[in-house]
Amino acid sequence: MLTKEQKMKLYTNLVRVRKLDEIMVKGVLSGKVCGHWSSQKGQEAVGVGATTFLRKDDYIFFCHRGHGITTVIPKGISPRAFIAEHFSKNSGACQGMGCLHVADMEYGAPGLSGSLGGDFVLAAGMGIAAKMRAKGQVVVCIQGDGTYGRGTFHEAALMAANWKLPIVWGVENNQYMVFTPTSDIFPKENMADLAFGYGMPGVVVDGQDVVAVFEAFQTAIERARAGEGPSLIECKTYRIEPHTYGMVDKRCAGLRSPEEIEPWVKKDPVNLFQERLLKEGVLTQADVDRIDREAIEEMEEAERFATESPAPDPQILKQVLYWK
Amino acid sequence: MREIKFVQAIIEALEEEMTRDETVFIIGLNVQADPILTPVRLVEKFGTKRLREVPIAEPGILGCGVGAALAGYRPIVHSRFVDFFMPAADELFHKAAKWRYIHGGKVTIPVTFLAGIGGYLGGGGPEHSQCLEGYIMHTPGLKLAIPTTPYDLKGLLKTAIRDNNPTVVLYHRILVGAGTSGLVPEEEYTIPFGQADIKREGKDVTVVATGLMVFMTLQVADQLQEKGLDVEVLDPRTLEPLDIETILSSVKKTHRLVIVDEDTLRCSVGAEIGMQFMEKGFDYLDAPIKRVGAANSPIPGGFMECYALPQPQDIADAITEVLGIKESFQVKPLELLKPGRHMGERLGYGKKEN
Ligand SMILES: Cc1ncc(C[n+]2csc(CCOP(=O)(O)OP(=O)(O)O)c2C)c(N)n1
Ligand SMILES: [Mg+2]
Numbered sequence: 001m002l003t004k005e006q007k008m009k010l011y012t013n014l015v016r017v018r019k020l021d022e023i024m025v026k027g028v029l030s031g032k033v034c035g036h037w038s039s040q041k042g043q044e045a046v047g048v049g050a051t052t053f054l055r056k057d058d059y060i061f062f063c064h065r066g067h068g069i070t071t072v073i074p075k076g077i078s079p080r081a082f083i084a085e086h087f088s089k090n091s092g093a094c095q096g097m098g099c100l101h102v103a104d105m106e107y108g109a110p111g112l113s114g115s116l117g118g119d120f121v122l123a124a125g126m127g128i129a130a131k132m133r134a135k136g137q138v139v140v141c142i143q144g145d146g147t148y149g150r151g152t153f154h155e156a157a158l159m160a161a162n163w164k165l166p167i168v169w170g171v172e173n174n175q176y177m178v179f180t181p182t183s184d185i186f187p188k189e190n191m192a193d194l195a196f197g198y199g200m201p202g203v204v205v206d207g208q209d210v211v212a213v214f215e216a217f218q219t220a221i222e223r224a225r226a227g228e229g230p231s232l233i234e235c236k237t238y239r240i241e242p243h244t245y246g247m248v249d250k251r252c253a254g255l256r257s258p259e260e261i262e263p264w265v266k267k268d269p270v271n272l273f274q275e276r277l278l279k280e281g282v283l284t285q286a287d288v289d290r291i292d293r294e295a296i297e298e299m300e301e302a303e304r305f306a307t308e309s310p311a312p313d314p315q316i317l318k319q320v321l322y323w324k
Numbered sequence: 325m326r327e328i329k330f331v332q333a334i335i336e337a338l339e340e341e342m343t344r345d346e347t348v349f350i351i352g353l354n355v356q357a358d359p360i361l362t363p364v365r366l367v368e369k370f371g372t373k374r375l376r377e378v379p380i381a382e383p384g385i386l387g388c389g390v391g392a393a394l395a396g397y398r399p400i401v402h403s404r405f406v407d408f409f410m411p412a413a414d415e416l417f418h419k420a421a422k423w424r425y426i427h428g429g430k431v432t433i434p435v436t437f438l439a440g441i442g443g444y445l446g447g448g449g450p451e452h453s454q455c456l457e458g459y460i461m462h463t464p465g466l467k468l469a470i471p472t473t474p475y476d477l478k479g480l481l482k483t484a485i486r487d488n489n490p491t492v493v494l495y496h497r498i499l500v501g502a503g504t505s506g507l508v509p510e511e512e513y514t515i516p517f518g519q520a521d522i523k524r525e526g527k528d529v530t531v532v533a534t535g536l537m538v539f540m541t542l543q544v545a546d547q548l549q550e551k552g553l554d555v556e557v558l559d560p561r562t563l564e565p566l567d568i569e570t571i572l573s574s575v576k577k578t579h580r581l582v583i584v585d586e587d588t589l590r591c592s593v594g595a596e597i598g599m600q601f602m603e604k605g606f607d608y609l610d611a612p613i614k615r616v617g618a619a620n621s622p623i624p625g626g627f628m629e630c631y632a633l634p635q636p637q638d639i640a641d642a643i644t645e646v647l648g649i650k651e652s653f654q655v656k657p658l659e660l661l662k663p664g665r666h667m668g669e670r671l672g673y674g675k676k677e678n
Binding site for chain 2: 086098115185248317
């Protein structure tokens with residue numbers, strides 16, 4: 001059972017991540033973010049539920065969508081470092097070199113694979129390291145439904161199962177890969193079924209319900225820490241925004257209909273949790289307003305910090321290729 | 325002749341070849357929806373069996389291309405990002421490139437790999453900004469075209485589809501995304517591999533350029549003309565086979581050679597062209613060859629990419645250097661590369677385009 005403080009923390013992280021997403025959209029529109037933004041709006045409960053209570057020394061891999069906001073922010077990377085990285089500033093998490101590729105090993109976040117599916121096998125390797133170090137660390141690797149098409153998942157899942165590596169595989173199933181519905185690509189309804197070939201638990205959870213996500217990950221994480229090996233958790237959610245911000249929104253050859261999106265807008269994970277906490281008496285309306293205000297202040301301050309930071313010195317290009 | 329965009333040139337080549345030959349089909353991510361490949365009309369005309377949607381599974385996608393080709397079909401494997409051919413290195417560099425040879429010529433692999441190359445996406449980052457023609461040209465067994473106008477793209481793509489060898493056709497993402505257009509005849513035509521094209525005649529210096537660099541060099545050349553420099557711009561169009569003869573005869577006239585390609589400088593296509601030239605044409609040169617290319621590093625993300633990728637000023641400076649001109653002539657940045665436009669738009673996925 002979650003304590004009141006834990007529930008508050010989950011809720012606060014949901015709100016923080018949502019506000020950060022909004023800042024990133026503004027950044028793309030104003031041209032401060034050079035590149036693109038794949039909004040994770042409406043899917044925040046997955047990453048937030050899975051990672052808010054991880055240990056600092058646990059390892060995480062995350063979806064390309066949101067470039068990790070729903071996991072790296074709960075894990076501890078500062079919004080300042082996240083935004084500054086996207087603005088190509090020297091105060092960014094990767095000194096302005098990565099842009100969408102945000103990493104910080106202090107928080108167990110080694111990066112984002114541009115070629116999707118590259119993370120699975122690296123997660124297996126980090127699982128080996130975690131197991132050999134024997135300090136009870138786990139690896140949480142959450143990837144999009146489409147990304148689970150990669151054969152690298154098979155290779156990584158096989159090794160993880162065989163060696164009982166402390167890994168939790170998460171599927172953030174938002175039902176789309178760019179313009180293609182995932183149901184056109186996968187023969188079965190539940191991707192969690194992938195788990196059974198490797199003899200690991202496979203469960204399906206409601207990805208809009210942050211508590212359900214938390215509980216499923218908690219069970220799997222405890223199992224992994226106890227040396228019993230990997231699990232797979234499929235979180236059912238939905239992508240309400242286009243694939244990347246400003247991009248045409250298609251479903252196969254046609255356009256995606258607003259009627260398809262609408263029911264999912266109603267299942268907004270932030271609103272759902274807020275209503276529940278208000279009803280349970282965990283939150284008052286005054287708390288809701290305060291958390292909102294604080295999150296906005298935090299993100300706006302981070303944006304100012306990023307805007308005012310200097311661009312990296314081009315000399316850095318010659319300094320980071322090799323360890324010196 | 326009529327003016328059409330790159331997108332239209334690709335679609336026309338695909339539609340004509342799919343109509344002509346029932347064994348031609350397309351396989352790749354989002355092929356049924358990709359605005360650059362498939363207007364709804366194509367999906368309706370050929371059906372989803374011949375426009376095959378796939379999982380994110382590049383070894384599977386490229387492998388299916390090779391396998392279907394072994395069994396008598398003519399698949400076209402498409403990827404917006406040539407970068408994602410890397411996970412399928414076995415299928416591309418081993419199976420497609422080597423299987424005919426190692427089986428004594430007993431198997432035929434008429435597959436076409438069609439992919440977008442290049443950086444300047446503004447925030448593409450190192451795994452979405454590459455030009456892999458160096459790797460591909462390095463590998464015997466793969467024919468390689470890198471067209472830079474709608475005319476060349478259509479003609480070379482049609483030739484590639486009909487070729488009985490594994491063939492790679494690379495278009496530049498920026499040229500396609502920016503909606504660049506060019507003259508293309510109404511009637512059917514193909515362009516043979518191995519014929520370079522002089523995109524601009526000049527007598528002072530030869531610039532051999534590939535991909536987006538052709539476009540960039542042409543704009544630089546026009547600006548240098550105002551300073552009285554007469555630049556010849558030569559586009560090899562195919563790298564395997566490479567038309568070294570046309571390069572030799574151009575330099576025989578100009579006596580100076582600059583090679584511009586967007587790939588990482590070390591072991592690049594430019595390095596190979598330069599060395600092949602040196603073996604045959606050293607005596608024509610009045611100055612050492614100069615190369616322009618990407619820095620020997622990954623392409624950094626965000627705004628930082630401009631420090632690693634070749635810029636018009638680098639090309640202008642290389643030209644003045646081989647001509648022994650001490651002064652640096654300032655040239656404008658490439659028009660197409662407006663900063664602040666988001667990456668989807670640069671790729672041609674903006675709302676307008678549809
Ligand atoms: C190996 C590889 N192939 C293709 C792509 C292009 N690509 C980028 S995002 C994406 C869709 C990913 O789908 P999913 O994993 O479901 O994540 P979502 O976008 O739905 O969040 C694709 C195909 C890529 N980045 N890497
Ligand atoms: Mg998805």
